[in-house]
Amino acid sequence: MAEDLAPLADVLLVHREPAHIAMAAVRAGVRDIISADAEPQELRAALDRAADRVFAARAGAGLVPPPAPHEPAAVGRVVTVTSPKGGVGKTTIATNVAVGLAQRFPQRVVLIDADVHFGDVASALNLEAKHSLPDIARGPAARDSIAVKSYFTQHVSGLFVVPGSDSPADADAVTPDDLAQLIAMLREQFAFVIVDTAPGLTEHTLASLDNTDHLVLVTSLDVPGVRGLRKEIDPLDNLSMVVGRRTIVVNFNERSRGMTVADVEATIRAGVDFVLPQSNAVPLSTNQGIPLLQGARRDPVSRELRVLVDAVAPSASEPVTGRLSRRKR
Known part of the structure; x- marks a missing residue:
């Protein structure tokens, strides 16, 4: 029996x-x-x-019927925002792009703070989080695609957020594989997964790039940042790590900096896609924890950020891969 x-x-x-x-x-x-x-x-x-x-x-025992044929499940786009050095406005761009997408795709966008040791996405969004990246990537939620949403912090825009760790020591527990598995799980549940990374090509950033459909590279008009960008682009191109879109953003554009967008393009040997002007609205927004795109601002930076959101979320008729047309400045 x-x-x-x-x-x-x-x-x-x-x-x-x-x-x-x-x-x-x-x-x-x-x-x-x-x-x-x-x-x-x-x-x-x-x-x-x-x-x-x-x-x-x-x-x-032959009691399990064969699976019925079905169409492959749709997967969301992974958008990774990175930069060769800190202080270039990478997190500001990542949070604004995420908020802009969440306004267009309610409940279908998640932002991961993958700067595992010093990420400040929660601060940029003025969020108090109960759970952080180590809790979500290493805890029970990492194995439960249904329950994982309950661990997220939700922004007023409808954006879901995986905040970075409050403790660098706790962040050490999150491995690049943990991050890659989390991204892979979330892209099956969300239309867009935005990943804000640490400066440079860290192991966690490389893990994100392995799953990336659209890479946004950010620099400012300074020699170390632009040279660092060149050093970051070269290995990515040589290893063909990102097969989808690539968008290059120059932030804090101002004539008094002694460099031009043309100087940047000559150094990195690639076209710049977006140029964001220097604006007092940006530090004010950061200090208040209110992204520019959270409201209906009409300043030049907000206008450019909305066009960047358009580029990240192209129409259905637009091809997924291939570089964007350069925006002339």
């Missing part, structure tokens, strides 16, 4: 003293024993093992 029921059930015993009853329980047909004081994730793992055994047994 037990053999007849084997494909249909699996026996899991929860007991306060599992060591004392182990042999008797095994003889009685128990397949797994767990302490009643076990952590929730340990109990969940035991239940998962039991479910796997039942499914395997049912499949072996």
